[in-house]
Amino acid sequence: MDLNDYLYSFLIGGAFCVVAQIFIDKSKVTAARILVSYVVIGVLLTAIGVYEPIVEFGRSGATVPLTGFGYALAKGVEKAVGENGLLGALTGGLKATSAGVTASFAFALLWALMFKSKEK
Amino acid sequence: MNKKEYIKYAESRAKKSNCIVNCVKAFLVGGLICCIGQAFKDLYIYLEVEEETAVILEAVTLIFLAGLFTGIGWFDKIAKQAGAGTLVPITGFSNAVTSPAIEAKTEGFITGVASQMFIIAGPVIVYGTVASIIYGVIYFFIT
Numbered sequence: 001m002d003l004n005d006y007l008y009s010f011l012i013g014g015a016f017c018v019v020a021q022i023f024i025d026k027s028k029v030t031a032a033r034i035l036v037s038y039v040v041i042g043v044l045l046t047a048i049g050v051y052e053p054i055v056e057f058g059r060s061g062a063t064v065p066l067t068g069f070g071y072a073l074a075k076g077v078e079k080a081v082g083e084n085g086l087l088g089a090l091t092g093g094l095k096a097t098s099a100g101v102t103a104s105f106a107f108a109l110l111w112a113l114m115f116k117s118k119e120k
Numbered sequence: 121m122n123k124k125e126y127i128k129y130a131e132s133r134a135k136k137s138n139c140i141v142n143c144v145k146a147f148l149v150g151g152l153i154c155c156i157g158q159a160f161k162d163l164y165i166y167l168e169v170e171e172e173t174a175v176i177l178e179a180v181t182l183i184f185l186a187g188l189f190t191g192i193g194w195f196d197k198i199a200k201q202a203g204a205g206t207l208v209p210i211t212g213f214s215n216a217v218t219s220p221a222i223e224a225k226t227e228g229f230i231t232g233v234a235s236q237m238f239i240i241a242g243p244v245i246v247y248g249t250v251a252s253i254i255y256g257v258i259y260f261f262i263t
Contacts, residue, residue, distance in 0.1 A: 001162045006155050013154025013209065014147035020204035021146035025139040031207055032240045035216060036247050038208060043251040047258070060158035061151070063175055064182065064209045066244075073248050077256035081263070089256025093249045100210065101245065103180045104217045105237055107187045112221040112233045115191035 005059045012058030016065040035066055042070020072096050142203050149198065149205030157182050157209070179210050186211035187218040195219075216240035 020034050045051040051071050055062040062068055076096020080088030094101065160181045164174035186206075189195040195215050199206040206212055217237045224232035 001166075005158055005162075009154040009158045010151035014151030014205075017146040017150025017204045017208045018143045020208045021143045022139070024204055025142055031212070031216070032243060034204070034207060035212060035240060035244050039244050039248040040251045043248065043255055047255045059154075060161060060178065061154040064154045064157040064179070065150070066208060066210065066213060069210065069213070069244075070248060070251070073252035074255050077252045078259055081256050081260045086257070086260050089253050089260060092256055093252035099176045100179045100183060101241075103183050104187075104214055104241065107184055107214070108218040108221045108237050109233065111187045111191040111218050112225055112229075115222055117223045117225060118193045118196070 008057055009059045009061035009064075012054065012061030013064055014061070016061070016067060038066035039070040039073070042067035043074045044070070046071045046074035069097060069100070072100075145201055146203050146205035146208075149202035150208055151205075153182070153206065153209045153211055182210050183214040186214035190215050190218040191222060213241065213244065216244075 016038075020038070023029050023034065024031075042051060045054075045067065051062070051067065051074075055068070055071060063071065073093040073096065076094075077089055077092035080092025080095060082088070084091065157178050161174045161178040164177050165171060169177065186195060189198070195206065195211075196219075199215070206215070217240070220236035220239050221233045224236035226232065227236075
């Protein structure tokens with residue numbers, strides 16, 4: 001455990017959230033659009049080689065935000081293309097993110113079974 | 121000043137003062153969530169899990185907790201204050217899957233719960249994977 005990991009996680013993770021908050025406040029963009037944009041931007045930044053250094057510096061501050069989901073998609077594709085050629089472009093993304101995606105749906109079903117919608 | 125003008129005036133005042141406060145809250149909560157993630161990652165590495173697996177388990181843990189918090193109603197309360205602070209981390213994705221699922225319980229488990237899970241997650245996965253395919257094809261030809 002390295003305290004610097006936490007400092008940088010906090011700063012980078014917080015910074016990603018501030019950027020989104022500014023967009024939400026200034027342009028009233030919907031949450032869905034923020035989520036989609038962050039994932040696609042994550043893929044893009046990884047593709048041009050910018051995101052890898054951010055991950056090395058920001059640790060969980062870079063992997064936990066949804067740009068990190070895009071990073072995982074892009075890295076997965078890189079690995080799969082290296083192993084299987086062009087087919088990897090189709091398989092790599094979801095292969096690398098399958099645990100998170102599958103867990104999201106499985107847990108959501110569990111929570112839907114256990115909980116009722118709260119009165120607004 | 122009539123009512124319409126007043127609403128406009130109030131909105132413009134509220135927006136200015138709120139944006140900075142919102143950003144500070146988003147920064148603190150978002151940063152904290154990433155630190156919690158880092159703590160779980162360190163815990164899994166301490167338990168002799170490989171680093172690559174620890175990163176995946178870290179995300180799964182946050183997804184689990186965010187869904188649970190959504191179910192018991194805490195997530196909305198935190199998100200109301202934190203804004204993008206809870207939205208941008210993977211917790212926001214988990215909430216976007218869980219919240220519509222629970223809301224749709226009265227519409228049944230097939231066309232209600234299960235289909236509503238995808239209302240935001242669907243677009244995220246579609247555009248994320250399509251972007252990754254494009255990158256994969258380019259990557260294939262440049263390497």
